[in-house]
Amino acid sequence: MARDPLRVAVIIGSTRQGRVGDRVGRWFGGLAARRADVEVTVVDLADFAFPASYPDTATPPMIEFAGRVGAADAFVIVTPEYNRSFPASLKQAIDFAYDEWRAKPVGFVSYGCGSTGVYAVEQLRGVFTELQATTVRNSVGFNLLDGGFDERCRPPDPDRAARAATTMLDQLIWWGCALRDARAARPYVS
Template sequence: MNEKMTIAVVYGSTRQGRFCDTVVNWVLTELWAESGIRVTLIDPQQLKGPAGEAAVNVAALEEKIAEADAFIVVTPEYNHGYPAALKELIDSCYEPWHAKPVAFISYGGLSGGLRAVEQLRQVFAELHTVTIRDTVSFSNVWSQFDAAGNPFKAAEAKAGLLVMLRRLMWWASALKAARAENAYSGVAA
């Protein structure tokens, strides 16, 4: 399949001054250098209700998730878990997630966010997604990027990202074709 795949990059943090922006910006730079990919952003900070209320704007979110063929979730770790805002976003819709692949980029202190990722795998299984084995992880994240937002170990980080991305794209392509051939909603109906 040669058509472009839409990858939605999902921000995990809504904290003011979040490091998430630095990590996402690096991911975007690398994704934009790739061909065959259209990138969209899903940011819980931008998905407030019409009056700016805290609740996620479900209609806008559903549209963004529905148009995506694959997801890269960029998550920090908070107290050995993933942020509450990310859970609210994930739980805000159901079917648009189905039969799509999800990859993770994580960051944090010592653990590099890996505990958050393992918990997210359980959550995403319930949403009929396929999670990608390969991850990119930044431990002690504040010491991993220079002032311009580039990783100090740029080649290593990029190599890890590309392995994850190739596998994500394989699943994105395979599942897009499968969904087109046979609607997932009807499989067990």
Template sequence: MTSTATSAATAAPLKIGVIIGSVRTGRFADKVARWFLSQIGGRDDMEVHVIDLSEPALVEELKLTLDAHEPQPGALTLAQRIAGLDGFVVITPEYNHGYPASLKLAIDYVYSEWRAKPVGFVSYGGMVGGQRAVEQLRQVFAELHAVTLRDTVSFHMAWEKFDEQGRPDDADGVAKAATVLLDQLAWWGLTLREGRAARPYDG
């Protein structure tokens, strides 16, 4: 076993935030998120932390930012949650060739806490499976000094791709895509965590 492999095998699990970007009532994101969490939940090299932007506490916090107010004292803010994580997977729909306003607000509300951390994407939508939203998000995260992963998981015509139990039609194909994404996330997450520890990133 190489030294890199040995390091990976003995390292503490990466703390990965799974960010659910849609806040719409009746959103399709719940089906996609449940499926993805079942994929990442089976890994022993990752500790999953769900950040659902529809959580009442997060909705209230982000609403306060629009009014130029501060979160309630003692509350664990979104920035604090992001700061404690090693990497992220963003689950996003595509709305009118873009990503949700709720996701943009949440990303912009946090700043240095994103730096030198990997970000992967699971997208869904119509004919292009949310990829236009992902391409826009790559530009946003690049500005924040985050590293976006090349490979994604996308669901084209998503509402036709899941059965009533929330299982994707092409279960094997999308599971393989998720494995590729998560393997890349593990490599980048470990590499950047070690890099931040050895040489704090100041941008």
């Protein structure tokens, strides 16, 4: 029986000038798009004009972002590690959606200077648990001091990175298909 591809949103969480996240996100999105079992959409937070403070009424960019989260079956968060955490731009965007995250899996691709972004990922796991999303065990991490992504969006050790990404994607797709089927069979109750 043929299955519809899993709709995976790759969310680039950094909005800083001179960031590496866009290259990391394009690399991962391109790698994931080679698979027949996924349909990849890259969602770059830098493309949204979010308000500086949380308004009483959602703005069109907030509504658009929540709609993209709602349309996805699974997520890959691309995050830097800033001061042993993740960026405020990412937390703000995560908070603009709520029910849209529920009962869906989340994977992580992280990076940092002197770390692989593991502290950012560990903090994000708690955030997504509160949103009743499921995080997958394996992640992909890059220490930018070992060499950054080149202008063609290639990591320093492409084979190692591809193996790590494949493992994480395999887990994400398993959870994504299982949870998509479960949501279709019975609405999620919080």
